[in-house]
Amino acid sequence: MEKTYLPPLNSLEHKWYVVDATDMRLGRLASEIAMILRGKNKPTYTPHMDTGDFVIVVNAEKVVVTGKKRTQKLYRRNSGRPGGMKTETFAKLQDRLPERIIEQAVKGMLPKNSLGRQLFTKLKVYAGDSHPHQAQKPEIKKIQTIPGEN
Numbered sequence: 001m002e003k004t005y006l007p008p009l010n011s012l013e014h015k016w017y018v019v020d021a022t023d024m025r026l027g028r029l030a031s032e033i034a035m036i037l038r039g040k041n042k043p044t045y046t047p048h049m050d051t052g053d054f055v056i057v058v059n060a061e062k063v064v065v066t067g068k069k070r071t072q073k074l075y076r077r078n079s080g081r082p083g084g085m086k087t088e089t090f091a092k093l094q095d096r097l098p099e100r101i102i103e104q105a106v107k108g109m110l111p112k113n114s115l116g117r118q119l120f121t122k123l124k125v126y127a128g129d130s131h132p133h134q135a136q137k138p139e140i141k142k143i144q145t146i147p148g149e150n
Contacts, residue, residue, distance in 0.1 A: 007044040007051065014122075015053045016138035018131070021102065022062040024143060029063065030105035032143045037110065037119045050118055055141075056133055057125045061098035065090060075104065099125040 017036060021029055035041055039051030065073065073090040093101055102125050110116040124133065 004048075005044070005046060007046060007049070012044070012051060016056065016133065016136040017053055017141035018056045018058060018138045019141050019143060020059055020129075021057050022059045024063055026063050026065050026101065026105055029057075029143060030102065030109055033057065033102075033106050033123065034109035036141070037106070037122055048115065050115065052119060052122065054122045054136070054138075055124070056131050056138055057102055057123070058129050058131055059127075060102050060125050061094060061127045063094075063098070063102060075100075098127045 019029070019033060033055050036055050037052045039045045039049075039053070042051055044051050070091050071089055074087050075090070075093050076085060076087050078085045088096075090101065103120075103123065106123055107116075107120055110119050124131065
């Protein structure tokens with residue numbers, strides 16, 4: 001039987017990456033970010049541990065979706081009170097809070113447990129092209145697009 005590799009805690013290094021969301025497809029961007037947060041791009045990946053890196057997403061307001069999703073995709077939230085459900089289209093949410101679009105897309109791709117909640121705290125999303133994390137000396141991460149797209 002194969003044993004799960006268990007990296008020593010003192011050998012884990014968490015890097016910081018900056019991802020520019022300008023003209024990126026939402027789903028493809030979110031899946032790449034989730035993979036970096038989870039640590040699946042590293043040889044030390046272990047399913048039950050936080051081996052991933054921090055991700056800073058800039059230009060969140062410039063992310064795009066294909067087809068009619070701009071007007072038809074709905075984002076729902078509920079206050080918990082009777083009749084408290086509020087719905088909003090992609091276009092309206094992008095005008096109001098563009099960070100929330102990427103946050104929800106990535107959160108849906110992370111595990112639904114305490115590890116997923118811990119990993120989600122390592123995602124920082126900003127609408128503009130500036131961020132307050134210069135002290136961490138983040139690397140610029142280029143997300144690969146499929147040939148023929150853009």
